[in-house]
Amino acid sequence: MADLSSQGIGRSVANAAAHAVQGVKGALGVGMTAKRQQLNEIAVQDNANTTLTTSSGVPITTVDDSLKAGERGPTLIEDFQFRDRMAHFDRERIPERVVHARGSAAHGYFQVYESLSDLTRAAPFQDPSKKTPVFVRLSTVQGSKGSADTVRDVRGFATKFYTDEGNWDLVGNNIPVFFIQDAVKFPDLVHALKPEPHNEIPQGQTAHDNFWDFVSLLPESTHMLMWIMSDRTIPRSFRMINGFGVHTFRLVNANGVSRFVKFHWRPVLGVHSFIWDEALKTAGRDPDYLRRDLWMSIEMGDFPEWELGIQVIEESEADKLPFDILDATKYIPEEIVPIRYIGKMTLNRNPDEFFPETEQAVFHPGHLIPGIDVSEDPLLQGRLFSYTDTAFHRVGTNFNELPINRPVCPVHNHQRGGFMRHTIVKGQANYHPNSLGGGCPALASASNGYVHYPAPVSGRKTSNRPGSFSDHFSQARMFYNSMTETEKGHILGAFSFELSKVSTIGIRQRMVDVLNKVDHDLAVKLADNLGVKAPETSEVESSTKVLGVAQSPALSIIKSNKYDTIRGRMVGIYIMPGYDSTVSELMGALTAAGAVPLTLSAKGGPVPDASGSSTTTPSFTFSASSSTQFDALFIPGGRKSVDALLENVPALVQIAEGFKHLKAIAAVNEGVEVVQRLNLMVKTAEDNSVTVDYGVITAKGVGTGMNGKLGKAAGMAAGAVSGATSKASIQPGGNAGGTSEWITKFIETIAKHKVWDREELASKIVI
């Protein structure tokens, strides 16, 4: 790998993988969905036979000098080639999205497990053999287009299904509830959370007075606040987030029977997050971290996958729920209505060009297809207006004609004109009814076309909010009570961080008093951290009740994860000249398990191993990388290598930082001395046994031909853990099946993602 900068390495790893993958794609036609074919028709690929032209097709002979009156000057206005280039350039930007401006997207497909025709006639849910093309954009909310990826924020999860009956957009978030109950409050919410208007500070975060002023005065936001102060808002990867439709929608079957539904995306890799300090540092060190992670995984053929789940509620049962199903600040616990997983989405192709695809994509919760309808949720109702309205402004009247937004099924209607109209409709009649056009296009029949579900409507016009929307604290408490002590600690830490950035003491106090209605202990500890008055008595009892269940383990990331795969995890391997054979042994095992081993060294050139017979060109240098890039760290043995590492402060700082960020760390043979040198206060291997303490795996006498005992030949390990996505393959088993015990233990620890019981110990390490 030639490119050694932390930015460039991602690109070079991705590019190498991309070339391999593209060969396969071309050969097999992988990803050749109807949408892919449609996009290919307008795609342009330059090659040796193409000539540079103006935008009106005139061949250009020079782009280096404008036309001038004499060599020294002035430039002539008649230089139409100059004007063509410059005038287009001057208009290259369009307004960024008013929210969710920063995002990345990918193409893929969705496939249902079995027909859901009893529930809905929606096209993607009928035939398990059918692949419906999708385009998915994952985003942050607060920051502008160029802001950092790993800031604390909700993540948008917008999916466009290109179905045979038109586009369906499921425009969700990675949190199942929202700040507000009625769309009319949305402009206030966004004004409050965006950078403050007088100085445009801060970028990409809600840690400022305006936001906390607003939400502390808006009790309905409390439940959402608990979620955004949890680890959900600092995800390790876009591939590791949930997606939620948030609102209640309707599924309608061919007989016109409607049921309420909530949509859930569940990542196959599990839900995983950063440690807060890690997220902060990554925002500075690699602001494109999540974007690159998504891009690279697809280029390397490790396709992100999510299962789609539904919670279905008979309309007649909805009134029996202990809250209003139309209230978007409420979540239906799985204990009350289980989630049925109905299909899987795979993202298998990156966009060819960011602007025409990702930037010009328009998602809209009102892009519905027959079989899916909206509910009366007043937040959703307002969104139905907002998204088309903003699309007309941001992208233009004919946004639906742009390739990325165009349906794969035919479009026929009487819409004409407007900026940037593409379609040329033949014929004279652009109205309905008509006889001059033979009455065309014909109206669809009720069984073919979209029929709005005839939901009954009653009552007087009013701007009052229903009483059934008035409980703002019970589910906030349920959420908090469902957390592990570790997660509760993180929520307290997040509130403390954010509110300590609020300079108005009254706002801090008000927020503490609000939280006293959720959990007294939380409010008291937060008050202490913020230097405001702690509430004397709890207000929980008078503010909350149990709405169905007191706790829902599914809400806790730690309790609900499966921990059965290390696919896609990055493992940093610290090598210096003279490293031992455990490097190749581990790399084989990690690769076979779907993880990505990446080597680091002091310099960029090839690093020889202890035998002198082979070399590794490191993926990174210590100075151009950081521990925050990796999920786990490995220090191999080899006397010379370890002696050099013990002198290398940037490498040592990285390893200590990885320890503080609760990452799995393995050190073997002489490499164990690095752990000892760092005073990490963990037990390390003293003899030829494997020691695991606080997620630090140490072993001596391992590897081929090193200080002792056997070890395993490099290739064998690879075979032993291949397919480590299944549970059995990551279970401990000594040397059974050819995998060295220390590797098995390391892989198991990586699969847990973080070593939570190290947290207190790690907080004592000074770096």
Ligand code: HEM
């Ligand atoms: C009344 C409440 C809301 C309003 C008025 C609103 C409005 C908007 C607007 C104007 C955009 C920018 C769209 C564009 O320029 O293309 C947007 C983007 C987005 N909104 Fe909302 N939003 C609301 C609530 C929500 C909720 C509850 C969710 C999640 C369920 C959500 C998810 C998203 C997502 C994912 C995007 C980014 C779409 C993309 O990737 O292009 N919004 N929203």
